[in-house]
Structure formats: C-alpha cells, structure tokens
Amino acid sequence: MSKNFYITTPIYYPSGKPHMGHAYSSIIADIFARFKRIEGYNVLFLTGTDEHGQKIQKEAEKNKKDPQIFCDELSSTFKSLTKTLNLSNDDFIRTTESRHFKSVNEIWNRLVKSGDIYLDKYSGWYSVSDEAFYDDDEIEDKDGKKISRLSGSSVEWVEENSYFFKLSAWQDKLLEYYKKNKDFILPLSRRNEVVSFVEKGLKDLSISRTSFSWGIPVPTNNDHVIYVWLDALTNYISALNFPDTNDRKFRNFWPADVHIIGKDILRFHAIYWPAFLFAAELPLPKRIFGHGWILSDEKKMSKSLGNILDPIQIITKYGVDQLRYYLVKEVSLGNDGSISMENLKNCINNDLANNYGNLCQRVFSFVKKNCNNKIPKANNLKEVDLKLIGNIKSSVPSLINLINKQDLNSYLKMIVSFSFEANKYFNDSEPWTYKMRDPERMNTILYTIIEQIKNISILLNPIIPNSTQTVLETLNISQDKFSIENVLKDNIFNHNQELKNLDILFKKIENDN
RNA sequence: GGCGAGGUAGCUCAGUUGGUUAGAGCACAGGACUCAUAAGCCUGGGGUCGGCGGUUCGAAUCCGCCCCUCGCUACCA
Numbered sequence: 282m283s284k285n286f287y288i289t290t291p292i293y294y295p296s297g298k299p300h301m302g303h304a305y306s307s308i309i310a311d312i313f314a315r316f317k318r319i320e321g322y323n324v325l326f327l328t329g330t331d332e333h334g335q336k337i338q339k340e341a342e343k344n345k346k347d348p349q350i351f352c353d354e355l356s357s358t359f360k361s362l363t364k365t366l367n368l369s370n371d372d373f374i375r376t377t378e379s380r381h382f383k384s385v386n387e388i389w390n391r392l393v394k395s396g397d398i399y400l401d402k403y404s405g406w407y408s409v410s411d412e413a414f415y416d417d418d419e420i421e422d423k424d425g426k427k428i429s430r431l432s433g434s435s436v437e438w439v440e441e442n443s444y445f446f447k448l449s450a451w452q453d454k455l456l457e458y459y460k461k462n463k464d465f466i467l468p469l470s471r472r473n474e475v476v477s478f479v480e481k482g483l484k485d486l487s488i489s490r491t492s493f494s495w496g497i498p499v500p501t502n503n504d505h506v507i508y509v510w511l512d513a514l515t516n517y518i519s520a521l522n523f524p525d526t527n528d529r530k531f532r533n534f535w536p537a538d539v540h541i542i543g544k545d546i547l548r549f550h551a552i553y554w555p556a557f558l559f560a561a562e563l564p565l566p567k568r569i570f571g572h573g574w575i576l577s578d579e580k581k582m583s584k585s586l587g588n589i590l591d592p593i594q595i596i597t598k599y600g601v602d603q604l605r606y607y608l609v610k611e612v613s614l615g616n617d618g619s620i621s622m623e624n625l626k627n628c629i630n631n632d633l634a635n636n637y638g639n640l641c642q643r644v645f646s647f648v649k650k651n652c653n654n655k656i657p658k659a660n661n662l663k664e665v666d667l668k669l670i671g672n673i674k675s676s677v678p679s680l681i682n683l684i685n686k687q688d689l690n691s692y693l694k695m696i697v698s699f700s701f702e703a704n705k706y707f708n709d710s711e712p713w714t715y716k717m718r719d720p721e722r723m724n725t726i727l728y729t730i731i732e733q734i735k736n737i738s739i740l741l742n743p744i745i746p747n748s749t750q751t752v753l754e755t756l757n758i759s760q761d762k763f764s765i766e767n768v769l770k771d772n773i774f775n776h777n778q779e780l781k782n783l784d785i786l787f788k789k790i791e792n793d794n
Numbered sequence: 795g796g797c798g799a800g801g802u803a804g805c806u807c808a809g810u811u812g813g814u815u816a817g818a819g820c821a822c823a824g825g826a827c828u829c830a831u832a833a834g835c836c837u838g839g840g841g842u843c844g845g846c847g848g849u850u851c852g853a854a855u856c857c858g859c860c861c862c863u864c865g866c867u868a869c870c871a
Binding site: 291296336403405413448473480481484487508510513544548552611617619627631636638639640645646650691694697704705708709713785786787789 | 796797798799805806807808818819820821827828829830831833834835836864865866867868869870871
C-alpha cells in the first residue's frame with residue numbers, strides 16, 4: 282500500500298502580474314511536495330488560477346476580448362511562472378475548466394440539499410471604484426454625500442438578491458473541530474486568530490451575485506453566478522475529479538494533507554472551506570498552513586515606494602535555486618519576513634557559494650587530481666569518519682518531523698550545519714598530507730566526505746533542485762536514486778566510473794553587480 | 795477599544811519544565827593552513843536578555859505594573 286500526500290497552493294487571481302507573494306507560496310509548497318516524494322510518498326501537488334469575477338470581466342471588456350480568451354492569456358502567465366520557479370506541480374487547475382464547473386455544481390447541489398442555502402437580499406454601502414462593500418462605521422458624510430472613510434471614494438446603498446450560505450449554523454461544529462484538531466491551522470498564532478474570530482459569532486455568507494455574469498451560474502437560477510469563495514475553494518477537489526468520489530484520485534488524495542496559503546486568505550480556508558465541506562458531507566483537509574507576507578526592506582512592497590522585488594527579475598539575474606534558497610533561509614515561515622538585495626547577495630555568497638558550493642568544488646577537484654577522478658574506496662573508517670556520516674543519518678527522523686510540522690527554517694538550518702561540519706572535517710582531516718605517506722587514509726577521508734556531500738545534496742534537493750541534481754549527477758547518481766532511503770544507505774557509488782566535470786555551482790555576486 | 799504575538803550581541807534569530815562563565819549565522823579584527831569560488835578552519839571583541847518591582851538559594855526563563863513593535867477585529871482576492 283503506497284503512502285499518498287496531497288498539497289496545494291492557493292489558486293491565484295490573475296488580474297495582476299505574478300509577484301513575490303505568489304512565488305513564495307508556490308516555492309514553499311513545492312519544497313514540501315519534493316521532500317515527500319523523496320521520502321517515498323505518492324504526491325499530488327496542485328496549483329492553478331482563479332479566473333471568475335467582476336474584475337476579470339471588466340478587464341476583458343476594456344480590452345475588447347472574450348473573457349475566456351482573456352483568461353487563457355492571463356492564466357498562461359501563471360502557468361509559465363511554474364516553470365520559472367521550477368515547480369514540480371502535477372496539475373494546474375483553472376476555474377474556467379469544465380471539470381471545475383461540474384465539481385462546483387455538485388457542491389452547490391449538496392449545499393441546497395442539506396438546507397444550507399437560502400435566497401435573501403444582500404445590501405450594503407458599495408463603492409464602485411473600490412469594488413468593495415463597507416460597514417456603517419466605515420462610512421462618513423461629506424458635503425451631504427456618503428464616502429468611505431478608508432479610501433475617500435463615494436459609496437452608494439445597494440441591494441441585490443443573493444443566495445446565502447448558513448455559515449452561522451456551523452459555528453459550534455467549527456469550534457469543536459478546531460479544539461479536537463490542534464494542528465489543523467498552523468502556525469498556532471494564526472489558529473488563535475481564527476478561533477477568536479469564530480467565537481465572536483459568524484454571519485451568513487453571500488454566495489451569489491447578479492451584478493455580473495462571468496462565473497459559474499447557479500444551477501437552478503441562471504440570473505445568479507456563484508460568488509468567489511464557493512467557486513474558488515472547490516478547485517481543491519475539482520482536480521481530484523469530484524464529484525466522482527469513487528475516482529482513484531479522489532480516493533487516494535482527499536482529504537488533502539495541507540493547503541499552503543498566505544495569511545490574507547486564512548479565514549476563507551480555515552472557516553468557509555471547512556463549513557462548506559461539513560455541509561457537503563465531505564472530509565476536511567488535514568491542515569491549513571498560513572504563511573506570512575514577504576516584505577521588502579521591512580516595508581510592504583508597493584509601486585509608490587519603488588521597492589518591488591520581482592521574482593522573475595531576480596531569477597533571471599541570479600538563478601532560481603538562489604531565490605528558492607534565500608526565501609527559505611530568510612523568511613521565518615509563518616511570520617512576515619523581510620527580504621533585500623543586500624541580504625540576498627550575502628546569502629548566495631555565504632551559504633551557497635562559500636559553504637555548499639565550495640565544499641563540492643574543493644572535494645571534486647581533489648578527487649580529480651589525486652584519484653583518477655573516481656570515488657575512492659574506504660578502508661578502515663575511523664571514529665571521526667563514522668561520526669560525520671552517522672550524524673546526518675541519525676538526524677533523518679528529526680528532519681522528517683520538521684518537514685511534517687512545516688518547520689522549513691529549522692530543516693534548512695540543520696542541513697547547513699552538516700555542510701559546516703563537512704568543511705571542518707575536510708580541513709581537520711587534511712587529506713593532502715596523506716598523499717604520499719598514507720594514500721589509503723586519504724582515500725578513506727575522500728570517500729567519507731563524498732558520502733556526506735551525497736547526503737547533504739539529497740536533503741537539499743527539495744529546496745535547490747537544479748544545483749543538487751548537478752552535484753549528484755557529477756557523482757553519477759541518477760535522479761531515481763534521490764531518496765531519503767539512499768541517505769540512510771552507505772556507499773551507493775560506482776567506484777569504477779569517472780566523475781563528471783563540475784562547473785562553479787553558484788557564482789559569487791560582486792558589489793558592482 | 796477588544797483579543798493575540800513579540801521586544802536577547804551592529805543585523806537576523808535559538809534559548810526545552812527557572813540552575814553553573816547567555817548561544818548560532820552574518821558583519822568586524824587577528825592567526826595557522828592550502829584541497830577549493832582570496833573559499834574553508836581556529837581565536838577574539840561585542841549583550842544591564844525593553845524598563846521597574848516582586849517570588850526564589852538562584853530568573854532571559856515565574857508573578858505584577860509600565861513602555862514600545864506587530865498581527866487579527868468578515869464578503870477585492
């Protein structure tokens with residue numbers, strides 16, 4: 282029986298260009314997906330785009346394009362981002378696909394059947410320019426006109442027929458669920474926010490609109506389209522061929538192991554989505570992980586501040602592994618994190634070029650010069666040798682545990698410490714002094730350090746897939762051997778095959794760059 | 795306003811149930827080495843652990859008050 286693992290990113294709303302936030306969610310999710318694969322799981326990793334709504338419809342009209350064609354273009358931008366970020370997603374779902382229509386229809390019908398949907402009026406102060414509703418206390422009078430306190434734009438009272446979802450009815454059941462499943466929402470601080478929000482009481486949710494048409498029609502009333510969250514969230518099961526609950530994908534992968542999301546959409550995932558699923562009598566995902574925001578030099582990125590760090594630009598300039606590594610290293614997953622070009626440079630130079638990159642370089646070039654470019658055989662491993670290799674192997678259970686808790690920062694830290702350890706071992710062992718007087722000892726040292734490089738590279742593979750693949754292939758280890766199992770296994774090397782040539786893995790970034 | 799998180803070296807952060815000279819990485823200074831991307835290794839300087847008071851033989855760690863920062867406080871996504 283194989284172990285399954287289902288992980289998702291949010292589906293992105295493509296009204297703007299992909300930015301660092303999108304990149305971050307996707308990279309984080311990809312790292313977990315890749316790790317679970319090398320751990321031996323059968324992984325389904327899903328990402329995609331959320332394409333309905335008024336904003337897209339208006340944009341399409343403005344561009345004089347058919348909304349579907351317009352969406353095709355927007356979505357392809359995000360699809361190409363998956364390549365740029367080197368994501369290993371198994372599927373890319375779009376809410377405009379027919380499989381999603383079917384799935385949303387079924388969800389709607391189930392909610393009707395359970396008695397959770399009713400027709401009423403939705404009313405409130407609406408600002409056309411902000412495309413947002415405001416509460417009474419967010420409105421003020423100015424020259425006899427009502428305006429939004431926040432944006433200053435004028436608002437009007439609108440009333441619209443709308444279907445509602447009885448969110449309030451699920452309040453107790455949600456709280457009970459949070460209580461029973463302490464790690465349903467992570468990190469804990471986010472869980473507390475959600476719990477206290479629900480405790481304050483839930484209002485019913487408007488789930489349809491008549492003011493625009495770009496969406497999935499309400500099955501029994503085509504004047505309405507199904508509004509955003511009920512539509513968008515359902516993507517997670519649409520990709521599993523819901524409503525066919527006997528489908529192999531659905532059976533294997535639902536409930537999802539973890540939805541990776543940004544904290545800005547936590548409520549929808551931690552409250553609405555579980556409530557919808559309760560009502561539809563479907564199991565709930567095992568975990569919602571809400572990460573923080575990426576800030577640029579301590580501030581939110583904005584055009585006016587001119588501090589936007591564009592992931593695509595950074596990748597073009599420095600490389601995709603470099604960005605992936607840096608984001609994991611610098612941002613404490615779960616909290617907001619600050620990134621800057623200065624720190625990116627330091628990180629690439631220190632961690633990647635000097636530490637891991639140079640470790641590989643110094644060892645491989647030594648082997649080339651002194652061992653006919655073949656991995657030497659060990660004989661008579663000493664205690665220092667066994668200790669070096671033993672440390673990393675005995676850490677594997679804790680490393681797996683860290684990943685299961687989504688504690689990527691500690692995971693990375695631990696592996697970096699192995700890289701330090703390896704550099705120190707190489708220094709202290711001084712293999713160059715054994716060239717003449719004890720080649721067997723030299724060989725043993727080299728074998729040991731290569732074993733360590735192999736293990737570090739496999740464990741780092743989920744984070745920096747390209748560079749570690751280069752290193753492992755230099756050692757003639759093929760991709761099907763990248764596994765945790767092979768970290769635990771000694772000597773998977775072919776001692777008769779010459780090593781491939783290793784170019785500089787990470788170029789250093791100079792100041793004038 | 796209410797609820798929550800946090801304030802530890804120049805910077806980013808670790809510090810399990812209170813216990814010996816408070817740790818890591820980066821940055822900075824010095825040293826020995828040479829396999830390597832002038833990389834790596836060793837040593838060192840640097841902290842009234844936000845402030846005040848309390849409990850205790852002993853507190854960064856527990857209690858009280860105060861100061862500061864940040865998050866959440868529903869239908870743009």
